[in-house]
Amino acid sequence: xxxxxxxxNIYDAVAANRWRTVALIxxxxxxxxxxxxxxxxxxxxxxxxxxxxxxxxxxxxxxxxSYFAGDKLVLAQSQARELAPGEEAQLRNIxxxxxxxxxIPPPRIYVxxxxxxxxxxxxxxxxxxxxxxxxxxxxxxxxxxxxxVIAHELSHxxxxxxxVMLLVTVLVGTVALLSDWxxxxxxxxRGRRDRxxxxxxxxxxxxxxxxxxxxxxxxxxxxxxxxxxxxxxADASGALLxxxxxxxASALRKIAADKEALEVANKxxxxxxFANPLKDAPRAMDGLFDTHPPIAERIRRLEAM
Amino acid sequence: MEILIVLVVIGLIIVFVVGLYxxxxxxxxxxxEAWADIDVxxxxxxxxxxxxxxxxxxxxAHERQTFEAVxxxxxxxxxxxxxxxxxxRAQAENALGxxxxxxxxxxxxxxxxxxxxxxxDLSENLTATEDKIAFARRFYNGNVRDYNTAxxxxxxxxxxxxxxxxxxxxxxxxDPAQREVPKVSFS
Numbered sequence: 261x262x263x264x265x266x267x268x269n270i271y272d273a274v275a276a277n278r279w280r281t282v283a284l285i286x287x288x289x290x291x292x293x294x295x296x297x298x299x300x301x302x303x304x305x306x307x308x309x310x311x312x313x314x315x316x317x318x319x320x321x322x323x324x325x326s327y328f329a330g331d332k333l334v335l336a337q338s339q340a341r342e343l344a345p346g347e348e349a350q351l352r353n354i355x356x357x358x359x360x361x362x363x364i365p366p367p368r369i370y371v372x373x374x375x376x377x378x379x380x381x382x383x384x385x386x387x388x389x390x391x392x393x394x395x396x397x398x399x400x401x402x403x404x405x406x407x408x409v410i411a412h413e414l415s416h417x418x419x420x421x422x423x424v425m426l427l428v429t430v431l432v433g434t435v436a437l438l439s440d441w442x443x444x445x446x447x448x449x450r451g452r453r454d455r456x457x458x459x460x461x462x463x464x465x466x467x468x469x470x471x472x473x474x475x476x477x478x479x480x481x482x483x484x485x486x487x488x489x490x491x492x493x494a495d496a497s498g499a500l501l502x503x504x505x506x507x508x509a510s511a512l513r514k515i516a517a518d519k520e521a522l523e524v525a526n527k528x529x530x531x532x533x534f535a536n537p538l539k540d541a542p543r544a545m546d547g548l549f550d551t552h553p554p555i556a557e558r559i560r561r562l563e564a565m
Numbered sequence: 566m567e568i569l570i571v572l573v574v575i576g577l578i579i580v581f582v583v584g585l586y587x588x589x590x591x592x593x594x595x596x597x598e599a600w601a602d603i604d605v606x607x608x609x610x611x612x613x614x615x616x617x618x619x620x621x622x623x624x625x626a627h628e629r630q631t632f633e634a635v636x637x638x639x640x641x642x643x644x645x646x647x648x649x650x651x652x653x654r655a656q657a658e659n660a661l662g663x664x665x666x667x668x669x670x671x672x673x674x675x676x677x678x679x680x681x682x683x684x685x686d687l688s689e690n691l692t693a694t695e696d697k698i699a700f701a702r703r704f705y706n707g708n709v710r711d712y713n714t715a716x717x718x719x720x721x722x723x724x725x726x727x728x729x730x731x732x733x734x735x736x737x738x739x740d741p742a743q744r745e746v747p748k749v750s751f752s
Contacts, residue, residue: 271595353693360602361700363708
């Protein structure tokens with residue numbers, strides 16, 4: 261990993277994320293077109309091309325909807341409630357102070373009543389951002405650890421990571437939906453296709469099936485890779501913001517030692533969290549399918565700063 | 566054909582200059598926005614002071630000198646905000662910070678005072694505000710550094726010279742970590 265920048269400059273990170281967003285949209289447009297074609301072919305031979313604009317339209321609509329309402333959806337799904345004024349004064353102070361250091365307006369603060377320590381940030385830009393922490397995080401961490409976690413989450417906000425993650429999550433969801441649709445029509449629409457008969461038809465069908473199976477996996481891998489990489493960057497810029505990497509490292513250690521899973525988190529929202537909330541057992545190929553980099557690696561990088 | 570080449574070259578130069586100029590304006594704008602952040606927090610600190618002084622007065626009325634020093638430092642800081650440069654302002658705010666520290670050190674000697682909720686709230690509020698000042702200052706100084714570096718390095722320094730971009734001043738406030746060692750005077 262390159263040495264962390266000498267100064268936390270969210271402007272550079274924002275510019276980099278703008279390119280990343282464009283690249284992601286381009287890649288997903290390709291994936292969705294291919295998938296749309298495949299689903300169309302499965303549905304009715306020769307109907308592939310007609311399905312491409314429909315697939316792109318569907319993802320365009322869902323991406324737009326998530327851009328404006330995705331944060332509210334995620335917060336509602338996580339059963340987060342907004343902090344009342346005067347409640348948790350220390351937490352609010354930490355959020356406000358660190359926001360000033362980062363040059364962003366303080367985000368809205370939400371609490372999830374769950375003893376598993378964790379946190380996430382969401383929204384479309386710093387002006388429309390929210391940060392949610394579990395009550396377990398507030399109870400189990402001391403001030404410098406809490407500052408480390410909040411600084412990490414605020415970096416996600418300042419860097420516009422929250423927008424990238426919101427977008428990627430929805431696009432992956434759309435890909436999964438489309439592929440599901442294709443597989444289903446495969447089973448229900450079997451009779452119609454038998455009339456085709458020609459060899460090329462069969463070949464296209466097999467190709468379409470392979471595409472329908474592969475694209476969701478590719479989409480998922482892209483999402484996870486983006487998510488893992490974002491975590492390292494947010495750790496680095498968060499540590500730079502507090503000027504105290506041991507605080508964040510110590511928080512990571514505590515969270516790693518905590519075996520409790522966060523009930524309100526699911527596969528779709530897991531990558532948003534500070535640390536993997538699912539605490540699922542390790543499997544083969546885990547590295548590739550992880551939403552987060554291994555905590556030991558994150559701690560090692562923080563201690564090297 | 567040659568005219569065309571000349572025109573293209575001139576066009577490219579114009580685009581280049583415009584780009585550099587806009588970058589400098591953006592950087593300067595960031596410095597000004599960051600300055601507004603500091604300003605808000607410094608004003609919040611002023612607003613806390615009268616109440617704090619009144620509360621302490623109720624229990625330690627004879628520490629008149631300390632109160633006067635804080636009140637004077639506050640009005641000096643407010644005056645510096647009206648007219649002064651960041652440097653003068655930082656000096657006045659530094660003096661205010663020192664006077665406040667002295668006030669809090671004096672207050673330490675009155676256990677009854679420490680027990681009142683109002684004093685505790687004010688104290689916490691003041692600490693939080695001073696934290697915010699420290700972070701706002703850091704953000705401001707970072708932006709000043711980016712801007713000053715840009716107007717002193719090639720090629721933006723040429724544009725800066727042509728259009729009169731001048732360096733901005735850093736806001737040097739005593740580090741809060743240093744303030745943790747109280748300088749109490751018993752004179």
